Amino acid sequence: MKKRKLKGYVLPTLYLVVTLGIFAGVVLLGSNLLLGDVDYNYGIRALKDTTTSVGLEDTATSSNIVSPVDLEKVTIGVHYYSKDAEESLQQNSLIYYENTYLPNTGTLYVSDTEFEVKAVFDGKVSDIIDDEFFGLCLVIEHNSNLRTYYYGLDNIDTKVGDEVTAGTVLGTSKNNAIMNDKKTFLLEAYYNNELINPENFIGTKISDYN
Numbered sequence: 001m002k003k004r005k006l007k008g009y010v011l012p013t014l015y016l017v018v019t020l021g022i023f024a025g026v027v028l029l030g031s032n033l034l035l036g037d038v039d040y041n042y043g044i045r046a047l048k049d050t051t052t053s054v055g056l057e058d059t060a061t062s063s064n065i066v067s068p069v070d071l072e073k074v075t076i077g078v079h080y081y082s083k084d085a086e087e088s089l090q091q092n093s094l095i096y097y098e099n100t101y102l103p104n105t106g107t108l109y110v111s112d113t114e115f116e117v118k119a120v121f122d123g124k125v126s127d128i129i130d131d132e133f134f135g136l137c138l139v140i141e142h143n144s145n146l147r148t149y150y151y152g153l154d155n156i157d158t159k160v161g162d163e164v165t166a167g168t169v170l171g172t173s174k175n176n177a178i179m180n181d182k183k184t185f186l187l188e189a190y191y192n193n194e195l196i197n198p199e200n201f202i203g204t205k206i207s208d209y210n
């Protein structure tokens with residue numbers, strides 16, 4: 001019987017077909033494994049549907065000094081006195097008491113009705129003192145360089161040593177010897193043991209006072 005020789009192109013073609021078949025099988029098997037992997041699908045879904053970018057502004061808001069009162073319900077009665085301010089501003093920064101004008105050492109908030117007073121930032125209550133003009137004053141130490149004083153509080157619900165966070169209600173406003181016809185509260189701020197203007201202080205970042 002006469003043997004037939006295979007033509008030269010047959011074997012290479014056969015090898016190519018087999019190789020392509022094996023490659024296609026591997027790809028198909030890998031796809032099925034990925035589709036059946038619940039954890040993988042959950043991770044992709046989480047990344048696509050629930051992940052939101054956090055900008056620098058978002059992370060910084062939690063470090064801002066906040067207002068101690070609701071300014072939609074409370075007004076500033078007497079501003080902080082600065083010796084460098086214009087004369088008209090200085091006149092609006094004086095407290096009149098017993099026929100004497102006193103320079104205001106903070107920001108005096110006033111209202112016809114009682115209002116809540118809140119911590120301007122996280123800190124620890126370091127002292128509660130009794131002031132002859134305003135009554136009870138609560139002191140909060142925010143860091144080694146910064147502390148705030150809350151004069152004229154009523155219904156205080158914190159004690160010395162308590163930790164507070166920004167926005168924590170410290171008490172309510174009350175009448176006092178300075179303005180007995182209004183509900184008032186005075187905020188003082190000290191940075192490196194020196195008074196600073198609370199109106200410029202509100203809204204800044206705590207990192208500015210480290």
